Amino acid sequence: MAAAAIGVNKEIIRKINLPMNDNIRIITYNVNGIRAAIKKGFIDWLKTDPADIICLQEIKANEEDIDRVAIENSGYRPFIFSAQKKGYSGVAILSKLEPDNVEYGHGNKQSDFEGRVLRADFGDITLICAYFPSGTSGEHRQSYKYIWLDEFLDYLDKLRETRKKLIVCGDYNIAHKEIDIHNPIANKKTSGFLPEERAWFDKFLNNGFTDGFRHLNKEPHHIIVGGA
Numbered sequence: 001m002a003a004a005a006i007g008v009n010k011e012i013i014r015k016i017n018l019p020m021n022d023n024i025r026i027i028t029y030n031v032n033g034i035r036a037a038i039k040k041g042f043i044d045w046l047k048t049d050p051a052d053i054i055c056l057q058e059i060k061a062n063e064e065d066i067d068r069v070a071i072e073n074s075g076y077r078p079f080i081f082s083a084q085k086k087g088y089s090g091v092a093i094l095s096k097l098e099p100d101n102v103e104y105g106h107g108n109k110q111s112d113f114e115g116r117v118l119r120a121d122f123g124d125i126t127l128i129c130a131y132f133p134s135g136t137s138g139e140h141r142q143s144y145k146y147i148w149l150d151e152f153l154d155y156l157d158k159l160r161e162t163r164k165k166l167i168v169c170g171d172y173n174i175a176h177k178e179i180d181i182h183n184p185i186a187n188k189k190t191s192g193f194l195p196e197e198r199a200w201f202d203k204f205l206n207n208g209f210t211d212g213f214r215h216l217n218k219e220p221h222h223i224i225v226g227g228a
Contacts (some may be wrong), residue, residue, distance in 0.1 A: 022087040024097075025051040028129070034059040034092070043064075043067075046074035052096050053120075055129035055169040059090040065113055066092075081105065083115035089171070090115040091129045097122055106155045111148055119157075124161040130170035135191035142191055145173075149200045158209065166170035168209070176211070179220035 009046045027050060031037040034056065046054075054076065059066070063080045071078045074096035083089040093102075099120040105112035106119070118129045130152065135142030160166060175181035175193045187193045205211060 017155075021042070024053065026053045026055065026127070026167065026169060027051040028055040028130075030057045030136050030171040032058050033061070034055065034096065035061050038067060038070070040062075043070045043074055046076060046094070049075070050074075053127065054094040055127070056092040057129070057131035057171040059092050060087050061090065062086060063084075065185065070166045073098070079118060079120060081115045081118040088114070089131055091118045091122050093118055093127070093129050095120065106152070108148075108151045108155070116148075117152070121163070124163075124208070125167065126159065128168045128203075129165060130168060132171060132173040134173045135194075141192075145191075146200075148194060149197075153200075153204060153207065156183050156209075161210075166209075170203075173196065174201050176214075181220075 031042070034042070049199045057080065059080070062082045066078070066080060068078055071094060073193055077096075077097055077098070078094050079099075079102050080092045081090060099122055101119075101121040103119040104190055105115075106117040111117060114133075116133070120127045120129075123208055132152075133141060133145040133148050135145040156166065156168065173192055174197045175184075175187075176198055178184035184193065188195075191197075
């Protein structure tokens, strides 16, 4: 299973009154269908205690079709935001920590229809689980992707007025730098590595966000995780 983790330091743990550990373990993982993942051992993986919080993207299932009991028996409380279209998109947060507040969607109709953004607050920390749109299916979706990116950044900027500590986990569907993609020359006209998408990522980072994974790992061809 491919997954990427974000660490949160001891100082933040103290502020939200959690038991003292070295860090809070957060994993972000595109499961490409949670029901299929469960059939392939996802629940067994949960039982190994891989993280305190797991952000899932592309769950491709309605809440009633997901085995909540199995997830809860593995020690996690599931928060699920499905797309209105069956078998499509959707995000979830599985947490061993009880959030103070959970918000489903971010107020943009099409994005919320597709189940792309889920927020959970833990003390003064806000965790966002997001599944960025892909533009690979055609120009219409690529155009929507650009709209979504601008709307999402506006949402984050507004949120930071009251919630200063943000962690943004998810499948960004953007390779920011050449080290983030195999064969960057051949893919320079491919959705996910287009100049406009990479420019948006520059803007995202210039707005005060840090690419948490690249901050720690400079090696090429690894999963990217964004956080603030």
